[in-house]
Amino acid sequence: MWQIWLIVSGICFIAEIMTVGFLIFWLSIGALFAMIVSFFTDNIIIQTAVFVISSTILIFATKPFVKKFAKGKPNFKSNVYSIIGDTGIVTKNIDSINATGQVKVNGELWSAVGKDDIDIEKGVEVKIIEIKGVKAVVTPIKISSKNS
Numbered sequence: 424m425w426q427i428w429l430i431v432s433g434i435c436f437i438a439e440i441m442t443v444g445f446l447i448f449w450l451s452i453g454a455l456f457a458m459i460v461s462f463f464t465d466n467i468i469i470q471t472a473v474f475v476i477s478s479t480i481l482i483f484a485t486k487p488f489v490k491k492f493a494k495g496k497p498n499f500k501s502n503v504y505s506i507i508g509d510t511g512i513v514t515k516n517i518d519s520i521n522a523t524g525q526v527k528v529n530g531e532l533w534s535a536v537g538k539d540d541i542d543i544e545k546g547v548e549v550k551i552i553e554i555k556g557v558k559a560v561v562t563p564i565k566i567s568s569k570n571s
Contacts, residue, residue, distance in 0.1 A: 424465065428458035428474075445489050446482065453478030503554050506533070510550050510564060517543040517561070526551075526561055538562040 517524025
C-alpha cells in the first residue's frame with residue numbers, strides 16, 4: 424500500500440508545481456505521512472485518517488506563514504490608469520462639440536475631453552478624472568478669466 428501513497432504524493436507534488444497556491448504541497452506531505460503509517464498497519468482507514476488529519480493540520484498551521492511571505496508588492500495603478508488624479512496642461516483647445524483636445528501629462532500628450540462636455544482653452548491646468556477609451560477626461564483646476 425505504501426506504493427500508492429508514494430504515487431499520490433508524487434501526483435500532488437507535480438500538481439503543486441503547476442499551480443501557485445501552495446496548498447497541494449501539504450497534501451503531498453500528508454500522503455508521505457500516510458505512506459510511513461502504511462509500514463506499520465495495513466488498515467486503509469487509519470492511513471486515510473493520517474493523510475486527512477496531517478494535511479489539514481499542515482494547511483492551517485502554515486497559512487499565516489504563507490500569507491506573510493505571499494503578500495508580494497502592494498497593488499499600484501499602471502499603464503493608462505496611472506495618470507488618473509495627475510495634473511496636466513491643455514496643449515490644444517478642448518472642444519466638446521468636435522471631441523477634440525489635447526493635454527500634456529507627465530511629459531506625454533493625451534487626447535482629452537472635458538468632464539460634463541465643458542470646453543477648456545489652451546494653457547489651462549487640468550486634473551485627469553478618468554480614462555474613457557483612449558481619451559483622458561479632465562476638469563480645470565484654475566478657470567481662465569475668459570471662461571468666468
